[in-house]
């Protein structure tokens with residue numbers, strides 16, 4: 001983990017209020033593993049917003065690091081206005097990573113909203129390891145779609161769903177996944193998305209392991225404050241930033 005001043009290479013809107021930001025960093029590109037995140041100080045020379053914001057690394061290409069985000073508050077709004085050449089301060093890579101292996105059967109990847117971002121590099125590595133992958137992506141509406149072509153290339157089957165039914169299946173992506181569990185005969189699942197989606201996924205009591213990347217409010221990003229604490233299944237306290245963000249879905253309260 002390092003504290004880095006980096007220059008933004010690109011920062012563009014790719015869907016409704018959703019941005020993809022990139023910067024060059026040999027260090028992060030070489031040390032990053034799918035699931036890792038960075039903590040970004042969006043305004044280096046101002047006291048506001050004071051706190052860093054956590055962002056999962058979506059993927060790296062050569063020495064370029066790509067981070068996707070949605071504008072949800074002041075910090076991300078300021079970040080969305082940054083231009084090529086502007087400087088941000090990045091702490092990372094942080095957190096644990098997804099388990100990459102050659103699984104003895106098909107893998108399911110289930111993502112919702114901005115939770116889809118960290119799943120792209122995961123699929124890339126899973127495919128590189130020789131796995132067959134079914135991908136289930138959920139969006140609010142057609143105008144919120146992003147990375148569809150990229151996931152199409154990496155997956156054996158891609159299932160799109162939208163809340164309003166404007167494209168793909170109408171409804172929750174976990175509903176679609178649920179209908180494919182039997183024929184998919186999956187060996188493992190990976191997921192990231194909003195909490196209600198993950199709670200629904202957990203309620204399925206899947207007959208195989210399911211690993212989820214959790215999103216929580218964070219401050220330090222290194223296990224030093226209590227900002228991101230959650231409960232483990234035995235009531236023990238866990239930090240999403242340092243014990244996670246990737247957990248076995250049955251080991252945590254969501």
Ligand code: FES
Pocket residue numbers: 217218219220221222223224225226227228229239240241242
């Ligand atoms: Fe401080 Fe996790 S953000 S302990």
